Amino acid sequence: MGSLISQINAVVAMNVKSLPQRAWMSAATVFAVAIVVAVLLAFLAMANGFQATVAGTGARDVAIAMRQGAQAEVNSVLMKEQVDLLSAGPGIAKNETGPIVSAELYVIVDGIKKASDTKANLPLRGLSEAGMKMRGDLKIIEGRMFQPGTNELIVGVGALKEFEGFELGRELTFARSRWTVVGVFSMDGKVAESELWADIGSVQSLFQRGNSFQTVRLKLDDPAALEQLKAYNEADPRLKLDIKSEADYFADQASGMSDLIMYLGWPLGIAMAFGALAGALNTMYTSVASRAREIATLRAIGFGGTAAFVGTLAESMVLALLGGLIGAIAAFLFFDGITASTLGGSFTQVVFSFKLSPALIWQAAVLALIIGFIGGVFPAWRAARLPVVVAFRAA
Amino acid sequence: MSDLYLIFKNLTRRKLRLSLTLFAIFVAFLIFGVLSSFNKAFNSGIELSADDRMVVVNKINFTQPLPIAYVNKARAIEGIDVLTWCNWFGGYYQDPKNFVAAMACDAETLLDVYPEIVLPEDQKKAFMANRQGLIAGQSIAAKYGWKVGDRIPMNSNIFSQKTGGSAWDFDVEGIYTGSTEQFDTNSVYFHYKYFDESRSFGKDFAGWLILRTTDPALNDQVANTIDTMFANSFYETSTDSEKAFNKAFIAQIGNIAMIVTSVVGAAFFTILLIVGNTMVLAIRERTGEIAVMKTLGFPAARIFKLVLGESLLLSLIGGLLGIGAAWLIIGAMKAALAGILPTLVLTPDVALTALAIMVGLGFLTGIVPALSAHRLNIITAMSRQ
Amino acid sequence: MTENLFELKKVSKSFVKAKETISIFEGLDMTIKAGDFIAIMGPSGSGKTTLLNLLGGVDQPTSGEIHFDGKRIDNLSENGLAAWRAANVGFIFQFYNLMPMLSAAKNVELPLLLTGLGRSRRKASVEAALKLVGLDDRAGHLPKEMSGGQQQRVAIARAIVSDPKLMLCDEPTGDLDRATADEILKMLQLLNREFGKTIVMVTHDPEAAKYAKKTLHLDKGEFVKEELMA
């Protein structure tokens, strides 16, 4: 056993010493693996960031009701009567003023996307005091809250960052009416940070919605109360709305895009990994070929095949791991935390940040190690089986 | 025996190394072919847009409506050839998951504004004559198995009928194809009149107007006239060329072109390293042979060509296989993705770009070993043997 | 057949190696008659290969002139020399130096790629050359499928296929056993006698030298002895 270890040590030392001869080849493998890992991580961080923003938004104990088949807030239309009727339903939490519900409007206005300098759909949400209270983690980080009954609005930090024209104090004109940005809000990285908020009454009159709404959010006594509310809704033909927990709604909204990114990211990562694997195999076969005489000589003086095998495999794994490490560091430096925006499920822009996580880095590291292992095991096998006579052959 | 034979024999002498290198090139071009086609499909709206076609939308956002009265006012403007209007229906077929890109448009003018919609004459007539008629693109019709003469229900996730319910009944009167392969045949058009009369809210409003100018040179003038005409009204307009409008819309999804370029760039950079190194190595191993060929009287330029030819051939074989595979994959994905990317095809210009990259790659990976082979000194090479 | 094929006039050759100049030849004069078969012998490092390289136009003298067939070749450009070699010289090496990926026939055909000959003419020449060295039945074989002697015969076929006047052989039998070496040497002798090839052969095997018409002994860059064969 001890002798095996010293044999392996001798072979590894020999490999390391001969590495400079294959410096370019080895560097190419390291870089190839690094690039694969960085590309994969970029996609995973994108999917993860989008997922975290959108799916992390919904609460379990808030129900959201929309017109049947609407699928997204933007499509829905609800009448005042429906809102009132639903508010009278069971399982809804109450405070001194009655059931905690928020009927909201969700309309789309243009913003200019800084990244492309083109118009983009931004959601303008009309809501009331109750709606804001329902969102516990709302924070005004600059300026102040809008005054009910005025043409004032507040902007989410994401929207402010990615789009032009919503700086604090800016005046906006929508259909002859002037609006002023009076505050900037954050909401713990949730999707609402990509929105503009204003008073429900003002938005209703601007968009001539009379006394209609698009969605209603209802604070539940507890998540289980959703079933009661659903049953109540089904039983009344005037309602028949689609009701989901807010958490489910946003999970649905997130799935399409983040699945798409994942379905794009993994096959790409794997395809590129195959390319890098080809490079790694080439490097390692070359490594074995260039050390064939040394390996055979060691075999001739009594070294076992195992040492040659382990030495070669170790070289490959070290190269791949090094590549993986460089790739992960590059991904972290270049991609982690960068913000981007895309069209979300409600046909409006969702601002999100790329988010790397230890789990993602681990996945990429596994990919690198697989490249290193497969890239090393076949050449190692060849090294282990090199005929001893090679040592005695003319150069 | 020709030089090509020599190149081929040199290339294929180490089968394992050749296969691995070819495979790496194959993968890079596969990625290029697939991603570029995706990017193309995303951008096809820009590329296929007609120069003389313009879109008039509500200035607040294109999802906000415009009064139908604008149609007649705008039509009077000089420089407009034809004008139609549409309203987004938010359609789905049977299940909310079965999204249908359905639009209620003015049937009289729709086909004049979109000559790309190719419809047999009898189907055209039948569609015009039936106010509940609908024309469906070939690809969506195939997806749901609609045939001319079928009566189909379609739901809206936005609108509802005056009589209640969100389902409308339509007669499939025509199935259209595109005048080019890339034209979107995944949409559905029906009569605005039928839709407007039966919907429970939003009557007398249109989603957007589309027009063709008599001359693209008049585009800016027409846009200005329209937007000035409705300025300071409750429904201000924003008029853009179809191209600009589509461009902005695609930019909403994200900078896909940048993502594609980065990934493809990363893939090519990787194989540049791998193939470049392999070529250097392969030629270095052949130092003695090259010296012998030079001794036999092969001029340096010819040796240079043989080496460069080898890297070019390598790149071309791997690249063509990769693009071929991309073509097969895109072909297989086309049907599955018709709903999201109806114009997904591997176009000849993607293939041509790939070809140019193959030549570039072959050149870049071959130039260093080719130069060293060119410079190789017979005496030193032979004594090193 | 007494005209001079080669004339070396005051040829000097030196190498610069690590700032040191090693002089191999200084003012060497030499003539080689057309149709001669010369063996060059001498201790290792005496300059045999260097001389062969100069004759073959693979290397150029530091000073002096080399005339071949009345024309100077020492001042030709690299491309000029390459063309001259292709037209006039057939080379035979100690380790055969065949292209490993090409069959015997293709190896023999290689020099013909430098001529303007058409396919069928090339094919005929290759067949004739292979027949001459007795390997017409091995045309399709790869070098690694042949013995050392056979490979050297392929190399000879390659050297004569374009019908050069001159053949230069550096230790052509150095890697072969006695019997095979004799076979190769007989073949060279035949080429010299029957086909009029002028042959210069470097060897350190006295038995091999016996096949030549005369042997020149080289030492420290000078000819020290000349032996004529019977």
Ligand SMILES: Nc1ncnc2c1ncn2[C@@H]1O[C@H](COP(=O)(O)OP(=O)(O)O)[C@@H](O)[C@H]1O
């Ligand atoms: N390219 C070169 N650079 C430097 N020295 C050389 C070179 N080629 C040959 N020499 C030297 O010239 C001398 C003669 O070499 P060579 O002609 O090969 O001898 P031989 O073939 O007789 O053994 C040797 O000392 C050798 O080291």
Ligand SMILES: [Mg+2]
């Ligand atoms: Mg020598």
